[in-house]
Amino acid sequence: MIDARILLLGGGNMGSALLGGWLEKGLSPASVTVVDPAVGPALQPLIDKGVGHRTAVPEGDFDIVVLAVKPQMMTAAVPPLKAAMRPETLVVSIAAGTTVAAIEDLLGPHPVVRAMPNTPALIGRGITGAYGNERTGEKDRDAAGQLLEASGPVEWVGEEALIDAVTAVSGSGPAYVFHLAECMAKAGEALGLPADLAMRLARHTVAGAGELMIRSDDAPSQLRKNVTSPNGTTQAALDVLMGEDRLALLMEEAMRAARDRAEELAKG
Incomplete structure (x- = not known):
């Protein structure tokens, strides 16, 4: 040091x-x-x-x-x-x-x-x-x-x-991930799981997937493919999330909003 x-x-x-x-x-x-x-x-x-x-x-x-x-x-x-x-x-x-x-x-x-x-x-x-x-x-x-x-x-x-873009991706990013866990848990409840179990499953899934990304040499796209069997359960879910670039466009819109707000704050 x-x-x-x-x-x-x-x-x-x-x-x-x-x-x-x-x-x-x-x-x-x-x-x-x-x-x-x-x-x-x-x-x-x-x-x-x-x-x-x-x-x-x-x-x-x-x-x-x-x-x-x-x-x-x-x-x-x-x-x-x-x-x-x-x-x-x-x-x-x-x-x-x-x-x-x-x-x-x-x-x-x-x-x-x-x-x-x-x-x-x-x-x-x-x-x-x-x-x-x-x-x-x-x-x-x-x-x-x-x-x-x-x-x-x-x-x-x-x-x-570019610091404002960094803010949009990683500075604010943890909140996006936390919200993803919230949404996954709520969806699990809608499928009949007890609330506490749904939340534990969501928290550990998000945390474990993040750690796997850090430890793996594979790109996130390849890790996604590794989990996805053709015509399987994961593919059915991804068809919803990725159809018409739905999630990708939403994330871009969200991060642009964060970047634009960071620029506004910097201008006072």
Whole structure:
């Protein structure tokens, strides 16, 4: 893990998930200071391990500042960070819908990495899309990558606008999968299964299929074919889902809506 002084602004669920991953990867607790007005249940065990905690931004000389507060809190919470930064201090932001330009307006010119993790980061199984501004050099990207990879793989994009597409696919994506499980369970109930059994079947099927995709070298399309016997039960269901590209078109429409909303939020 990198050797750097890190200030983490925000010790909520996502900030604490990142911090927990850093410690598991070998980062010294003494090298991190968390700024949060309150200590919640996710943060307290990390403080107990030796992570520093402040209710306000301390003066200092931090190498990396990580912004893990809600977007609506940025205007008030971020400017005090100037007292703890140098011009070369790297800024890593996981605040949804907050552009690099907005961060620079609040902090001045810095190397800035804008990142979009997703909620499976809470269990170390997330994936993050990331973009670095023109001041972000190779050393900065490596440092940001090490921090973000503590909760799962990192995929870099060459244009900031693509972060909104990442948001639509993986940032919001867990909610689509959870809703799929809901729909599968409800359909199981309609077929006569007890509600609790239908939900267990749906949850484990979705989770198991996801793990199989990660572990397999086959593309999802091939894994689908592996399950599908000609004229069998799975084929009958897929004829409904895939007929006239029904599900594919619906997912594209849904993700366009998510991408467009992300763009709206970024514009304020």
